[in-house]
Amino acid sequence: MKHSVLSGMRPTGRLHLGNLYGALLNWIKLQEEDYERFYFVADWHALTTGFADSKKMHQNSIEMAADWLAFGLEPEKSTIFVQSLVKEHAELFLLLAMITPIGWLERVPSYKDQMAQLGKSKTSNYGFLGYPVLMSADIIMYKAAFVPVGMDQVAHLEFTRELVRHFNTTVGKSVFIEPKPLLTEVPKILGLDGRKMSKSYNNAIYLSDTEQDTESKIKVMFSDPRRKRKTDPGVAEECGVFMLHKIFTDENKCSEIKESCSNASIGCVECKKILAKNINNTLRPAREKRAYLLQKTEYVENILIEGSKKASIVAKNTLNEVKDAIFSNSRF
Ligand code: SF4
CATH class of the missing domain: 3.40.50.620 (HUPs)
Structure with a gap:
């Protein structure tokens, strides 16, 4: 059995x-x-x-x-x-x-x-x-x-x-x-504000969000506070944005971002743009299917x-x- x-x-x-x-x-x-x-x-x-x-x-x-x-x-x-x-x-x-x-x-x-x-x-x-x-x-x-x-x-x-x-x-x-x-x-x-992602904290990225919503949300996501200016080095492993990269971005690119974050050769704006694109690419087929199902x-x-x-x-x-x-x- x-x-x-x-x-x-x-x-x-x-x-x-x-x-x-x-x-x-x-x-x-x-x-x-x-x-x-x-x-x-x-x-x-x-x-x-x-x-x-x-x-x-x-x-x-x-x-x-x-x-x-x-x-x-x-x-x-x-x-x-x-x-x-x-x-x-x-x-x-x-x-x-x-x-x-x-x-x-x-x-x-x-x-x-x-x-x-x-x-x-x-x-x-x-x-x-x-x-x-x-x-x-x-x-x-x-x-x-x-x-x-x-x-x-x-x-x-x-x-x-x-x-x-x-x-x-x-x-x-x-x-x-x-x-x-x-x-x-x-x-x-982690959610947009660095706390656990939760509906009740109003800090979540939803599967039903549009690609535009996702981009706008990621744009304001809390990152490593050490990086006040683009020239300040950061620690990717302590950044909520990077935690999402580890899910949505391939390993090589993740290593590259980690390195570039620590030597300040990438800015948070660019890093977040890459993330939003990867999240949207990953979720697109399911989002389309979701929209289709909701018509039925x-x-x-x-x-x-x-x-x-x-x-x-x-x-x-x-x-x-x-x-x-x-x-x-x-x-x-
Ligand atoms: S560059 Fe990326 S990983 Fe580094 S602090 Fe900014 S958002 Fe986080």
Whole structure:
């Protein structure tokens, strides 16, 4: 039997380079490996901190799925679905919630961090506190043996592993397996202001940006502060622009830029122009496909609906197993 991998993204807006290199390209790479793959639009998760944006959820989901498809996620190779179209996720979440100690949720590392970052108005709700339980339900529903994560997300997965052990012990049966992290090397992608690229920092380069937008954004990107004048030498390895060069520019040119930056024979303006050109060249085919897909939203929607039907079959089976384990044969 093939192992399953599962991963999802919140449809909180258009995807940026951080999402692409932090997750999506890895999902696509996994399509060449011997796994059963489940990738989902985590729309209920998005509601835990963004209920005010619920009216945009459908459009955001379609746009995000269009990004996925444009970059190479294939419905023939991966089950691509919408969390809210597979109602079993809510039922499993509810059942798991009955055995999850509140203290575990309050101790989740991101709970306090996100509260501080997003503010009380977005995080003072039961759904936000309980989101690790929903996340666990998503993962174990498909008996995912692996979850592709970066090092910083391993702690989140530990919650799910603990909950699996607790559930299996409580019902006296090994219904679920403990999912393991499938560690992926994620390149460091800094945003325009030198902080981590993120939609909430308003510092991102989006896949949906035009070539002109990309050029304008890169033009004002934060570079090595040592280079106040063109004649000041810099350290490329400490510059966010160069980190993007390492992804979008070939090795020889990168070595050349590194050298030229350190002896001040290249200016930041020129260096950034080269980067913008390379980003645009790399993204062009996917951007064109994205624009094409967004003229056919019915097609994208259909892929999500069909994928959700496929996911529902697996989810129903799992939920029956869960209910048998909890209620034995005496259930409705
Ligand atoms: S020349 Fe390029 S790598 Fe060097 S500081 Fe300027 S933008 Fe950064």
